Amino acid sequence: MDFATLLQVLESTIRLATPLLLACLAGLFSERAGIFDIGLEGKMLAAAFMSAAVAAITGDVWMGLGAGILASLALSLIHGLASITFRGNQLISGVAINFLAAGMTVLIAQDWFSQGGRTPSLMGAGRFEPITLPGAEAFSVVPILGPIYAELISGHPILVYIAFAMVPLTWWVLFRTRFGLRLRAVGEAPEAVDTAGISVVGLRYVAVGICGVLCGIAGAYLATALQAGFVKDMTAGRGFIALAALIFAKWRPWHALYACLLFGLLQAVALRYQNIDLGAFTVPVQFMDALPYILTVVILAGFVGKAIPPRAGGEPYVKER
Amino acid sequence: MDKMPGWADAVLVPLISLILAAILSALVIIGIGEDPVEAFKLMVDGALMRSSGWGYTLYYATNFIFTGLAVSVAFHARLFNIGGEGQAMIGGLGVALACLYIPWPNWYVALIGATASAALFGAMWAIVPAYLQAKRGSHIVITTIMFNFIAAAVLNYILVNVLRPQGAMDPATARFPEPTHLPTFQEMFSTAETAMFRGAPANVTFFLAIFMCLVVWVLIWRTKLGYEIRAFGHSESAAKYAGISPVKITVVAMVISGALAGMMALNTTMGEAERLVMNATEGAGFIGIAVALMGRSHPLGVLLAALLFGFLYQGGAELALWTNIPRELIVVIQALVILFTGALDNMVRIPLEKLFLAARRSN
Numbered sequence: 001m002d003f004a005t006l007l008q009v010l011e012s013t014i015r016l017a018t019p020l021l022l023a024c025l026a027g028l029f030s031e032r033a034g035i036f037d038i039g040l041e042g043k044m045l046a047a048a049f050m051s052a053a054v055a056a057i058t059g060d061v062w063m064g065l066g067a068g069i070l071a072s073l074a075l076s077l078i079h080g081l082a083s084i085t086f087r088g089n090q091l092i093s094g095v096a097i098n099f100l101a102a103g104m105t106v107l108i109a110q111d112w113f114s115q116g117g118r119t120p121s122l123m124g125a126g127r128f129e130p131i132t133l134p135g136a137e138a139f140s141v142v143p144i145l146g147p148i149y150a151e152l153i154s155g156h157p158i159l160v161y162i163a164f165a166m167v168p169l170t171w172w173v174l175f176r177t178r179f180g181l182r183l184r185a186v187g188e189a190p191e192a193v194d195t196a197g198i199s200v201v202g203l204r205y206v207a208v209g210i211c212g213v214l215c216g217i218a219g220a221y222l223a224t225a226l227q228a229g230f231v232k233d234m235t236a237g238r239g240f241i242a243l244a245a246l247i248f249a250k251w252r253p254w255h256a257l258y259a260c261l262l263f264g265l266l267q268a269v270a271l272r273y274q275n276i277d278l279g280a281f282t283v284p285v286q287f288m289d290a291l292p293y294i295l296t297v298v299i300l301a302g303f304v305g306k307a308i309p310p311r312a313g314g315e316p317y318v319k320e321r
Numbered sequence: 322m323d324k325m326p327g328w329a330d331a332v333l334v335p336l337i338s339l340i341l342a343a344i345l346s347a348l349v350i351i352g353i354g355e356d357p358v359e360a361f362k363l364m365v366d367g368a369l370m371r372s373s374g375w376g377y378t379l380y381y382a383t384n385f386i387f388t389g390l391a392v393s394v395a396f397h398a399r400l401f402n403i404g405g406e407g408q409a410m411i412g413g414l415g416v417a418l419a420c421l422y423i424p425w426p427n428w429y430v431a432l433i434g435a436t437a438s439a440a441l442f443g444a445m446w447a448i449v450p451a452y453l454q455a456k457r458g459s460h461i462v463i464t465t466i467m468f469n470f471i472a473a474a475v476l477n478y479i480l481v482n483v484l485r486p487q488g489a490m491d492p493a494t495a496r497f498p499e500p501t502h503l504p505t506f507q508e509m510f511s512t513a514e515t516a517m518f519r520g521a522p523a524n525v526t527f528f529l530a531i532f533m534c535l536v537v538w539v540l541i542w543r544t545k546l547g548y549e550i551r552a553f554g555h556s557e558s559a560a561k562y563a564g565i566s567p568v569k570i571t572v573v574a575m576v577i578s579g580a581l582a583g584m585m586a587l588n589t590t591m592g593e594a595e596r597l598v599m600n601a602t603e604g605a606g607f608i609g610i611a612v613a614l615m616g617r618s619h620p621l622g623v624l625l626a627a628l629l630f631g632f633l634y635q636g637g638a639e640l641a642l643w644t645n646i647p648r649e650l651i652v653v654i655q656a657l658v659i660l661f662t663g664a665l666d667n668m669v670r671i672p673l674e675k676l677f678l679a680a681r682r683s684n
Contacts, residue, residue: 038462038466078660081665082660082664082665083664086664086665086666086667086668086671087667088663088664088665088666088667088668089401089663089664090664091401091403091462092401092610092614092659092663092664093660093663093664093665095403095607095610095659095663096656096657096659096660096663096664097656097660098656099607099652099653099655099656099659100653100656100657100660102649102652102656103649103650103651103652103653103654103655103656104349104649104653106647106649106652107349107353107646107647107649107650107653108353110353110645110647110649111352111353111354111645114645117647117649237470240466240467240470243463243466244467247463284478284482286474286475286477286478286481287474287478289470289474289477290470290471290474290475293467293468293470293471293474294467294471296463296467297449297453297459297464297467297468297471300453300457300459300460300463300464300467301453301457301459302457302458302459309460
């Protein structure tokens with residue numbers, strides 16, 4: 001493999017890791033606050049559709065992004081209502097949200113555009129275009145570092161940079177602010193937070209809301225930056241890979257970045273090479289597809305360091321009387 | 322003292338949830354500019370007014386009975402088996418291997434053999450998540466989700482690279498040999514004069530599904546193991562105190578659940594397609610969740626809920642054929658049923674409980 005090919009694979013890694021990273025951080029906020037969320041997939045899908053639909057109608061991708069975030073937030077609200085207010089089963093609620101998104105997106109797409117459940121292709125201002133960072137042209141003559149800067153770091157849509165900036169931001173919010181401390185506490189010992197006179201319900205709704213916004217950006221990225229429009233089921237399990245990455249990262253922001261880059265790399269390699277010939281035997285593409293899930297099961301099993309979720313995760317909070 | 326009489330809990334709560342889901346579905350249909358009454362009439366017409374419609378309804382219901390029972394058994398042990406889809410996929414592999422490589426003399430011996438193979442393969446796929454939950458504390462929901470994706474990859478690999486006949490383009494096995502052909506309803510019920518269930522895929526596995534409802538009922542409510550499963554589901558610590566092994570119950574409940582999910586493949590693979598195709602499960606593993614929730618994890622409830630979903634599936638196909646409403650309407654209805662009967666259960670239950678308490682006080 002030469003240097004140019006390596007750069008291409010890594011560039012593709014960044015593009016494919018971005019939606020995983022945004023969804024993974026979304027899940028991080030929710031689960032750190034004690035709300036399990038297996039509805040990441042559905043929220044991304046709803047956002048992908050809404051952003052593409054509104055961008056196609058208005059011709060403005062920023063309007064699309066806003067609409068995508070709102071769609072994702074609406075599903076977050078349902079999840080919050082079911083799992084916080086009515087103390088229902090968070091996992092079942094997540095399953096319902098995934099199906100709701102899978103069905104509603106196609107239903108509405110068919111009603112609005114009559115194109116068999118897809119949106120029209122987005123063009124021009126309807127998409128997030130790649131941004132060339134300053135000096136990328138000039139630097140590209142420098143050997144090795146030049147192409148890395150010009151091709152790998154420069155030339156992505158704005159949402160990619162937002163996603164990567166979210167990592168330190170998430171770390172800072174969770175581990176360096178009072179809000180972050182409370183948010184983590186509500187996922188570990190909600191009774192203590194309640195005793196301190198802080199609203200458990202309020203904090204959890206905020207966490208679920210942040211999760212909705214980030215999933216919204218992830219979905220909008222899929223439909224308006226990575227691809228040009230919405231097609232049925234376009235998230236293709238990314239929400240679950242993000243969930244896997246979250247466990248792989250043991251609910252920590254920086255590790256989430258590494259896990260998402262790893263899973264993005266696996267996707268990029270699977271996309272480019274199909275079956276990998278290692279001389280003695282071939283690695284089938286299906287194995288590459290399944291690897292994130294296999295790795296997650298291994299991690300969950302605790303054979304390579306134990307993944308312990310937030311202690312109050314999945315438990316509705318009932319005030320003691 | 323219970324806040325509500327038993328019948329209200331078993332019938333009234335799911336019924337109100339179902340009505341709420343139906344109202345919202347009607348609003349969705351109005352929202353996309355169609356007439357819900359007209360749509361419902363079309364669904365009834367296509368699914369229930371002809372014997373061929375019934376043939377499809379019962380065919381889909383067969384799938385949902387198996388997967389609904391699978392989710393129910395796990396629910397009784399308070400385990401959420403979301404992996405029915407993967408277990409059914411691997412169960413399909415078991416059916417295909419049994420049908421392709423064993424020379425069966427006739428269909429009923431073949432059915433017994435294929436059932437055992439499907440159950441074995443499905444159970445095998447459930448045993449790893451069960452063991453990891455019981456021994457290593459990894460959450461069964463997450464592991465079964467992961468195993469769904471791994472199952473899809475395994476099946477994809479095997480169909481493309483191993484079982485695909487030479488020269489064939491689509492990823493599927495060869496056709497099963499003639500002796501494994503299961504009698505369809507058309508062959509079973511048609512007389513010389515009138516053809517019944519013409520062209521419909523419903524087949525003898527429907528009766529196997531009904532039989533499994535009975536088996537599960539006996540298992541859960543009439544055996545020691547069933548008692549242990551329910552006790553474990555109600556309170557793990559109490560069960561432990563009573564000498565019930567959590568590891569054993571977790572693994573056994575999941576093995577039964579996986580076996581039932583695997584048996585679903587008999588209907589689609591051996592009964593209908595007569596070869597193993599990539600998408601043999603048709604999402605039935607997930608619909609099992611809705612069916613189990615609506616049926617309150619009771620075999621009779623599961624049977625009724627599966628019939629309802631069978632009707633919705635066949636009716637939805639008719640709608641897609643004759644109107645501008647895509648099949649995904651069924652996915653929305655399914656989501657609403659899961660939401661109201663599962664996650665938002667308390668939204669219906671709490672006001673009802675208050676109502677019953679108030680009524681009792683005024684007496």
